[in-house]
Amino acid sequence: MEKSIRNIIIATVAALTFSTTSFAAGNSDDAIAERIKPVGQVYLASDVPVVEEPTGPRSGEQVYKTFCTACHSTGAAGAPKTQNAADWAPRIAKGMDVLKEHALNGFNAMPARGTCMNCTDDEVVDAINYLVKGLVN
Structure with missing residues (x-):
């Protein structure tokens, strides 16, 4: 033992x-x-932010699908649905200049530029035209 x-x-x-x-x-x-080692990285306010620059002009459809579809495909927060005549009629009646103004500077729940801070004015207008395609004379 x-x-x-x-x-x-x-x-x-x-x-x-x-x-x-x-x-x-x-x-x-x-x-x-x-x-x-850290799994990821943390962005600090004092760091220089990385700015994503577009590689060229984007079509209205590209801008819409990237920045606008979340609200305008569902009607979230009262957003007029894409190519829905009943939703867009009162807005179109105010004129394209008002639509452009609201899209560029924001209006009610609509954020300025639809959150696309690196979109040009022309790209935002192209996105508006895509949204109302077939509804404007």
């Missing part, structure tokens, strides 16, 4: 010795740095 307890103690000490040695081998400075 003493011999088997002695063998168990020796085996336990040997296992602990070899396991801590192999564990310590994975603790190089580089290995530790790799394990604890």
